[in-house]
Amino acid sequence: MAYFNVQTISLILVGLVNFVLGFLIYLREKENKSNLFFSLVALSVSWWVLTRALFEIFPVNNFIYVLGNFLYFSASLIPLFFVFFTYTFPSKKISLSKKKILFIIIPNLIIIWFILIPEFVVNNINQSVNGYKIITFGNGYFFYSLYIIYYFLWGFVNLIKKYKKSEGIIKIQLRYIFGGTFIATLFGVSTNLILPIFNSFRFFWLGPVMTIIMVVFIAYAIVKHHLLNIKIIATELFTGLIIIILFVDLFLARSPAEFFVKFGIFILVSIFGYLIIRNVLKMDRMMSELEAANIQLKKLDKAKSEFITIASHQLRAPLCAIKGYSSMLLEGSFGEIPKHARKPLDRILQSSVRLVLLIKDFLDLSRIERGKMEYDFQKINLKRLVEDIVEEFKTVNHKNLNLSFDVSPSLEGEKNKRDDFTVNIDQNKIRQVINNLIDNAMKYTPKGFVKVRLYKNPKKSAIVLQVTDSGIGMNRETLARIFEKFTRAKEGIFRINTEGIGLGLYVAKEIIKAHGGRVWAESPSPDTGKGSAFYLEIPTDFASKNSDKR
Numbered sequence: 001m002a003y004f005n006v007q008t009i010s011l012i013l014v015g016l017v018n019f020v021l022g023f024l025i026y027l028r029e030k031e032n033k034s035n036l037f038f039s040l041v042a043l044s045v046s047w048w049v050l051t052r053a054l055f056e057i058f059p060v061n062n063f064i065y066v067l068g069n070f071l072y073f074s075a076s077l078i079p080l081f082f083v084f085f086t087y088t089f090p091s092k093k094i095s096l097s098k099k100k101i102l103f104i105i106i107p108n109l110i111i112i113w114f115i116l117i118p119e120f121v122v123n124n125i126n127q128s129v130n131g132y133k134i135i136t137f138g139n140g141y142f143f144y145s146l147y148i149i150y151y152f153l154w155g156f157v158n159l160i161k162k163y164k165k166s167e168g169i170i171k172i173q174l175r176y177i178f179g180g181t182f183i184a185t186l187f188g189v190s191t192n193l194i195l196p197i198f199n200s201f202r203f204f205w206l207g208p209v210m211t212i213i214m215v216v217f218i219a220y221a222i223v224k225h226h227l228l229n230i231k232i233i234a235t236e237l238f239t240g241l242i243i244i245i246l247f248v249d250l251f252l253a254r255s256p257a258e259f260f261v262k263f264g265i266f267i268l269v270s271i272f273g274y275l276i277i278r279n280v281l282k283m284d285r286m287m288s289e290l291e292a293a294n295i296q297l298k299k300l301d302k303a304k305s306e307f308i309t310i311a312s313h314q315l316r317a318p319l320c321a322i323k324g325y326s327s328m329l330l331e332g333s334f335g336e337i338p339k340h341a342r343k344p345l346d347r348i349l350q351s352s353v354r355l356v357l358l359i360k361d362f363l364d365l366s367r368i369e370r371g372k373m374e375y376d377f378q379k380i381n382l383k384r385l386v387e388d389i390v391e392e393f394k395t396v397n398h399k400n401l402n403l404s405f406d407v408s409p410s411l412e413g414e415k416n417k418r419d420d421f422t423v424n425i426d427q428n429k430i431r432q433v434i435n436n437l438i439d440n441a442m443k444y445t446p447k448g449f450v451k452v453r454l455y456k457n458p459k460k461s462a463i464v465l466q467v468t469d470s471g472i473g474m475n476r477e478t479l480a481r482i483f484e485k486f487t488r489a490k491e492g493i494f495r496i497n498t499e500g501i502g503l504g505l506y507v508a509k510e511i512i513k514a515h516g517g518r519v520w521a522e523s524p525s526p527d528t529g530k531g532s533a534f535y536l537e538i539p540t541d542f543a544s545k546n547s548d549k550r
């Protein structure tokens with residue numbers, strides 16, 4: 001009767017794994033003909049391997065002769081589907097003419113006919129003294145071997161041609177498909193086609209088992225290169241295997257009662273397995289849709305960043321000319337300017353200054369988004385820098401706000417170092433950030449004060465700059481979002497300042513992040529006259545790299 005040894009068990013396992021793989025690949029995209037042919041290859045391999053297991057198990061009698069022929073019939077299907085696959089991959093449709101399809105199929109039909117002729121391919125099967133089954137072959141075996149070898153070569157040549165023409169992920173996929181199928185074919189052909197000619201059947205079982213190499217290569221490609229989504233494949237493989245094992249287990253039941261219990265479990269697990277796989281597939285479809293949308297968005301985002309860079313660069317030159325000439329005109333470089341022309345000219349200058357700053361924000365934004373922002377860190381006395389900036393603002397304080405700057409006494413223990421406000425920063429970038437905070441405070445404060453204060457936070461070894469104003473303030477909703485790009489409060493836009501676009505604070509946040517610090521805002525509520533407070537915290541011990549490597 002039947003006996004199970006290492007060979008038969010490995011044959012059965014490899015057969016099952018091939019079966020599940022073939023089935024899964026087909027299920028993933030039923031209309032995809034590449035998938036269809038690859039799964040037909042895997043299924044015919046599985047069929048061949050399982051037939052081989054039966055051949056191992058059954059004793060030599062009349063049935064074994066039928067099984068032997070069946071073995072050669074199953075094997076003849078593998079190269080057939082392989083050739084179809086190599087013509088189709090990576091396309092989803094068959095591009096072969098009907099004539100060519102016939103041309104591929106007819107030799108296989110002839111071979112099947114040869115197998116059906118008694119004793120033409122497989123002549124006889126005997127048991128050898130050392131336990132192997134020995135097959136003797138008829139004259140048809142030569143044609144059979146020729147067919148198998150020719151078809152595999154045909155397929156491999158096709159794959160190489162495709163490999164040369166392809167690029168990217170397809171090229172990687174082809175490499176794995178070629179590697180896996182080539183090694184498996186070498187083993188299969190040598191142990192099951194060539195060695196048997198010399199009456200050697202010692203490795204007859206090895207060829208079918210070695211098809212696992214094909215599975216491993218493809219599995220590796222799945223894991224490493226996302227040929228398919230690994231989590232989904234793992235779920236499907238696992239569920240599929242459990243169902244198969246439960247099915248096989250049914251036949252090992254020793255009593256009708258045990259059979260019914262096992263049958264119940266089998267049915268339940270099958271239903272749940274089906275539901276799980278269905279949901280996983282649904283999720284997968286949604287994921288790939290999301291992924292595609294995401295790729296599209298990223299492309300658009302990149303295009304937008306590039307557009308902003310180009311547009312901003314083009315705008316900068318003429319603007320600088322307007323700014324420079326209007327400033328020179330005002331200074332009298334081209335002769336005395338009549339009094340009534342000074343005001344409009346001053347307007348031109350102010351607007352162009354604002355536009356230059358705006359363009360700077362745009363350029364910074366696109367640099368930040370492309371990870372190309374560069375920093376030039378130096379040890380700078382922050383107190384002197386802030387003093388400087390505040391002095392500049394005093395000259396443009398048209399609303400006559402009470403603009404003040406003070407340095408808070410340091411906390412205890414820090415008294416000796418009271419004047420040490422040295423930080424490691426990119427001076428121009430930090431100047432831009434502080435400018436922006438004070439400019440905002442003055443923009444959004446119709447009357448009252450703007451206080452700039454510098455103090456140390458010894459607990460964190462950081463320096464904090466605080467800008468408080470008595471302006472319109474911000475409500476909670478605005479506060480939560482002002483550091484995002486293109487975000488502006490409605491009250492700010494409509495009542496006070498119509499020119500901003502909501503980039504300044506976003507850029508400030510990114511610049512401060514690159515300095516290892518943080519920026520945040522507080523405001524009691526709008527229209528209470530209590531205004532807002534913005535804070536900038538820069539660590540004193542920040543060890544910088546001289547460019548933005550984030």
Ligand code: ADP
Nearest residue numbers: 440441444482488489492500501502503504505
């Ligand atoms: P912009 O000033 O160009 O609109 P910002 O990014 O500098 O852009 O500021 C974003 C928004 O934050 C402003 O539109 C405004 O609504 C709000 N904001 C900033 N600073 C203040 C402030 N000191 N008081 C009230 N609102 C402010």
